[in-house]
Amino acid sequence: MRTGEIPITLEFSRVGLAERPLVGGKVASLGELLRHGCRVPPGFAVTSLGYRRFLEANGLEDQLRQALASVVPNDLESIERASQQITGMFLESRIPLEVRDAIKRGYEALSIQAQLSDPPVAVRSSALAEDSEQASFAGQQETYLWVRGTEHVLDSVRRCWASAFTPRALSYRLTQGVSLDDGVAVGVQQMVHPRAAGVLFTLSPRTGDRSLIVVEGSWGPGVAVVSGEVTPDEFTINKVTLEIVHRKISPKTVQFAPSGSEGLLVKVGVPEDLQTKPCISDAEAVELARLARHLEQVYGFPLDIEWAVAENEDFPHNLYLLQSRPETVWSRRPRSSIAANFKDPLSYVVQTLAGKALSR
Amino acid sequence: MMSDALRFQSPFEIQTPPGCEGYEEMYPYYLRFSEDRRAEEENKLWFYNGMHAPEAVHPFDTIGFEAGYLGIGEMSSRMFAIPPAMGIDFRFLNGRLYISPTAVADPKKIEERAKLFEHRAGYYFQNWPQFYEEWREKVKREIEQLKAIRFPELPEVEDERLVFERKGYGTSQEVFEAYHRLLESIFRIWQIHMEIVMIGFAAYFTFYEFCKKAFPEISDQAITRMVGAIDVSMFRPNDELKRLAKRAVELNVDSYFQAGADVREVFEALGRSEAGRTWLEEWRRSSDPWFYMNTGDGFHHHHRAWVDDPGAVFGILCDYVAKVKRGESLERDIEGRRRDRDQITEGYRSLLQTEEDRKAFDQLLGLVRNVYYSIEDHKFYVEHWYQSVFWNKVRELGALFVRQGFFQDVEDIFYLHWSEVHQALMDLLLSWTIGAPARGPVYWPPIIARRRELMQKLREWNPPPALGTVPEAVVDPAVVMLWGITPDRLRAWLEPEKVEEKVLRGFAASPGVVEGPARVVLSVDQLHEVQEGEILVCSVTEPSWAPVFSRIRATVSDIGGMMSHAAIVAREYGIPAVLGTGSATKRIRTGQRIRVDGDAGTVTLLED
Numbered sequence: 001m002r003t004g005e006i007p008i009t010l011e012f013s014r015v016g017l018a019e020r021p022l023v024g025g026k027v028a029s030l031g032e033l034l035r036h037g038c039r040v041p042p043g044f045a046v047t048s049l050g051y052r053r054f055l056e057a058n059g060l061e062d063q064l065r066q067a068l069a070s071v072v073p074n075d076l077e078s079i080e081r082a083s084q085q086i087t088g089m090f091l092e093s094r095i096p097l098e099v100r101d102a103i104k105r106g107y108e109a110l111s112i113q114a115q116l117s118d119p120p121v122a123v124r125s126s127a128l129a130e131d132s133e134q135a136s137f138a139g140q141q142e143t144y145l146w147v148r149g150t151e152h153v154l155d156s157v158r159r160c161w162a163s164a165f166t167p168r169a170l171s172y173r174l175t176q177g178v179s180l181d182d183g184v185a186v187g188v189q190q191m192v193h194p195r196a197a198g199v200l201f202t203l204s205p206r207t208g209d210r211s212l213i214v215v216e217g218s219w220g221p222g223v224a225v226v227s228g229e230v231t232p233d234e235f236t237i238n239k240v241t242l243e244i245v246h247r248k249i250s251p252k253t254v255q256f257a258p259s260g261s262e263g264l265l266v267k268v269g270v271p272e273d274l275q276t277k278p279c280i281s282d283a284e285a286v287e288l289a290r291l292a293r294h295l296e297q298v299y300g301f302p303l304d305i306e307w308a309v310a311e312n313e314d315f316p317h318n319l320y321l322l323q324s325r326p327e328t329v330w331s332r333r334p335r336s337s338i339a340a341n342f343k344d345p346l347s348y349v350v351q352t353l354a355g356k357a358l359s360r
Numbered sequence: 361m362m363s364d365a366l367r368f369q370s371p372f373e374i375q376t377p378p379g380c381e382g383y384e385e386m387y388p389y390y391l392r393f394s395e396d397r398r399a400e401e402e403n404k405l406w407f408y409n410g411m412h413a414p415e416a417v418h419p420f421d422t423i424g425f426e427a428g429y430l431g432i433g434e435m436s437s438r439m440f441a442i443p444p445a446m447g448i449d450f451r452f453l454n455g456r457l458y459i460s461p462t463a464v465a466d467p468k469k470i471e472e473r474a475k476l477f478e479h480r481a482g483y484y485f486q487n488w489p490q491f492y493e494e495w496r497e498k499v500k501r502e503i504e505q506l507k508a509i510r511f512p513e514l515p516e517v518e519d520e521r522l523v524f525e526r527k528g529y530g531t532s533q534e535v536f537e538a539y540h541r542l543l544e545s546i547f548r549i550w551q552i553h554m555e556i557v558m559i560g561f562a563a564y565f566t567f568y569e570f571c572k573k574a575f576p577e578i579s580d581q582a583i584t585r586m587v588g589a590i591d592v593s594m595f596r597p598n599d600e601l602k603r604l605a606k607r608a609v610e611l612n613v614d615s616y617f618q619a620g621a622d623v624r625e626v627f628e629a630l631g632r633s634e635a636g637r638t639w640l641e642e643w644r645r646s647s648d649p650w651f652y653m654n655t656g657d658g659f660h661h662h663h664r665a666w667v668d669d670p671g672a673v674f675g676i677l678c679d680y681v682a683k684v685k686r687g688e689s690l691e692r693d694i695e696g697r698r699r700d701r702d703q704i705t706e707g708y709r710s711l712l713q714t715e716e717d718r719k720a721f722d723q724l725l726g727l728v729r730n731v732y733y734s735i736e737d738h739k740f741y742v743e744h745w746y747q748s749v750f751w752n753k754v755r756e757l758g759a760l761f762v763r764q765g766f767f768q769d770v771e772d773i774f775y776l777h778w779s780e781v782h783q784a785l786m787d788l789l790l791s792w793t794i795g796a797p798a799r800g801p802v803y804w805p806p807i808i809a810r811r812r813e814l815m816q817k818l819r820e821w822n823p824p825p826a827l828g829t830v831p832e833a834v835v836d837p838a839v840v841m842l843w844g845i846t847p848d849r850l851r852a853w854l855e856p857e858k859v860e861e862k863v864l865r866g867f868a869a870s871p872g873v874v875e876g877p878a879r880v881v882l883s884v885d886q887l888h889e890v891q892e893g894e895i896l897v898c899s900v901t902e903p904s905w906a907p908v909f910s911r912i913r914a915t916v917s918d919i920g921g922m923m924s925h926a927a928i929v930a931r932e933y934g935i936p937a938v939l940g941t942g943s944a945t946k947r948i949r950t951g952q953r954i955r956v957d958g959d960a961g962t963v964t965l966l967e968d
Contacts, residue, residue: 207576209577209578211575211707212575212577240708244960245579245960246960338573339716342716342717342720345724346478349727350443352569353837
């Protein structure tokens with residue numbers, strides 16, 4: 001994409017990894033998922049240009065630079081002070097018309113697609129920094145769920161911009177040496193009405209075993225699983241054969257539900273008869289595993305994927321992937337050969353037999 | 361005694377079942393737990409070998425175990441010097457077989473043995489396919505020699521041929537030598553059996569450990585599916601039955617094959633027509649050797665071979681005939697199994713992280729597939745063919761004792777230990793040569809009567825899975841691979857039973873999930889009761905039960921090691937299996953609906 005043609009918003013279906021500097025890692029990976037044939041709820045990105053226009057229109061660039069200049073790394077107080085100052089500035093500033101219109105048009109397009117006025121959307125920041133996926137950035141950038149209506153969407157976008165300057169985000173970027181004025185992109189994505197949702201790993205989080213896929217899920221939106229509010233159901237699936245090797249169904253007493261139009265979720269009780277029922281069927285678990293296995297093969301590394309099963313849609317069209325990122329815990333460990341110094345089968349047999357006995 | 365070690369009940373705390381006092385004298389002194397070895401015996405782990413001895417063992421039948429464990433000890437500890445493993449010790453307690461692996465403790469010794477092992481086992485590994493082929497021929501020769509053993513009739517006076525040929529010895533010596541040859545034969549065949557099996561397990565164990573390191577949570581099932589012994593000789597007997605069913609339809613004699621008919625009458629009727637005689641001739645040809653398949657694992661004399669008791673498989677034969685008439689296929693999907701094996705192998709291989717690991721995987725798998733094929737294939741030759749012929753030879757000797765008034769029944773001989781048979785035979789030969797009455801005819805009958813009663817009572821006893829002290833590690837490859845004995849498993853046995861009223865757990869041995877009514881089978885005599893579509897629940901699934909697998913929807917067992925033969929049969933037939941649940945036959949009753957999950961290794965009781 002040549003300069004001058006940079007749009008303020010971009011539909012997910014038009015982005016891939018090449019657009020990452022514009023739309024951030026999160027949104028770029030959603031675009032990739034679409035390209036690989038996965039079902040992803042539709043949405044659009046507010047690109048880094050939108051963010052720049054916001055700064056320019058409000059003359060925030062200088063103020064931002066000043067506020068950041070006052071920060072002393074490792075001095076928490078100075079970080080907090082700068083963060084408060086910047087957040088305040090951002091929230092008081094207006095979004096310029098050109099950006100407002102672009103976002104409005106994007107949201108209207110979603111409304112038409114969903115055949116719904118004011119469709120609920122998720123608004124989340126999508127960091128531009130190169131290593132933001134390497135580091136587990138969970139919780140450092142904001143996500144607003146079930147946001148409805150143009151004004152609320154615009155407000156959430158502004159909050160996402162500001163979220164790049166929370167004390168945690170600031171100190172992380174300072175310690176990691178990540179540029180402070182990279183800017184930030186935002187994704188606006190239609191919400192699916194999840195009957196159940198959760199996360200999955202294309203390896204075993206317990207042992208790092210790459211021959212397994214572990215799917216965790218609970219009733220309602222995935223926050224219940226991510227936040228640890230419930231002990232999720234857990235399906236362990238053989239990656240090679242796609243057979244379910246273990247099913248752990250836990251009592252799930254609470255779930256989250258949207259409340260109002262400002263993206264608030266409230267905890268509600270799960271009806272008793274559903275508490276001990278599996279939140280997804282075996283077929284759904286296996287199909288999710290099949291999708292995950294395919295993606296892992298395409299990407300070439302283990303993944304950590306957020307998924308949802310939509311209410312009122314038929315299998316397998318009810319399965320959605322909401323996010324995919326590289327798994328970081330086990331993948332970061334150095335790759336060591338199991339058969340280091342392997343000479344021939346015989347000496348390996350001897351080594352194993354003698355070694356096992358000697359290491360008692 | 362270490363106080364912090366985990367322990368099961370001591371073998372010395374086990375009570376003798378009421379009315380069985382003095383049963384110990386059925387077993388030789390060296391195979392009983394005894395006060396003079398108590399400290400040593402209490403400090404070892406003893407586990408119940410229900411896989412090979414699912415019932416109380418008759419005195420004569422200890423011979424199979426004495427020969428077997430002599431062979432294991434010879435090959436593991438003395439011949440190939442498997443670095444960490446000496447032999448496997450064993451005892452009889454309340455008639456049941458308990459076994460205990462003996463480890464090498466001294467690290468220096470392990471290293472010395474590793475060098476010997478590399479040199480010696482290496483010779484076999486490098487030439488495996490050829491050696492196995494030759495091994496099979498060796499076993500066939502042994503069977504021929506066994507068949508040639510004769511217990512000649514004791515005449516009033518010797519044939520004059522013996523005089524004029526100046527042989528110098530008579531029939532009494534021939535009978536005596538025949539018994540010795542019988543003993544030599546069985547002890548030799550079991551050494552030959554272990555010649556390939558022990559180092560075979562060593563190689564298999566290595567691949568298993570490699571897979572566990574690469575994929576810490578890999579299931580045993582996935583490993584066996586990659587190793588995949590496909591189309592081994594153990595399946596041939598059942599294939600022959602299927603072929604005979606097809607022939608029955610082709611020869612238009614299928615109407616004779618009605619389930620429930622008396623097999624002897626059916627065979628007689630077949631003999632009255634040309635087509636029937638053709639079929640019988642084919643049955644006879646298939647019988648030798650393929651119906652020398654016994655209904656157990658070869659260690660109990662009363663698990664008769666099909667050739668001796670066609671009734672055991674007649675019902676299955678009728679099923680097959682009916683299926684052929686309905687136009688159903690009887691073929692096993694060998695190509696499908698091979699495809700499944702290759703896909704799984706490629707799947708795991710591609711998940712390995714380094715080129716070095718893939719190379720090791722390929723080469724180890726190459727070795728192990730050869731070896732494992734033999735581990736499965738050999739069973740027909742020794743456990744079935746040889747053993748079935750052997751027990752019948754013992755019966756021939758039993759018949760001699762009956763004729764001489766020692767026993768009332770041919771089968772009585774199995775109530776004597778082979779060393780006692782030795783004594784009885786000397787009594788008999790002395791009496792015949794001297795011409796004076798033997799003591800045997802009055803000495804043995806009351807002992808046999810008492811032992812028959814003891815065996816009956818001991819059957820009721822419920823053997824605990826393990827006794828003695830849990831070791832820190834289990835290093836004997838065969839013990840880990842065949843019986844699935846690991847410290848984790850032992851600790852699980854020690855834990856008080858979890859309150860999971862409706863769920864039983866075991867080894868996930870063959871994949872798939874099905875529901876259906878259970879059929880609890882406590883002994884082979886009940887096997888014919890199994891109906892189409894039922895789930896077989898048994899103490900131990902014998903591979904020779906393969907025919908019944910075409911009727912059932914799934915199988916569940918109390919006992920079964922991770923690599924047990926039953927698992928192979930279940931996979932071959934594509935039905936789910938959960939083995940080694942410990943208590944399935946006690947907790948499930950015939951007719952109860954259950955769900956068997958062969959992927960997760962669980963059995964769920966769907967009804968009370």
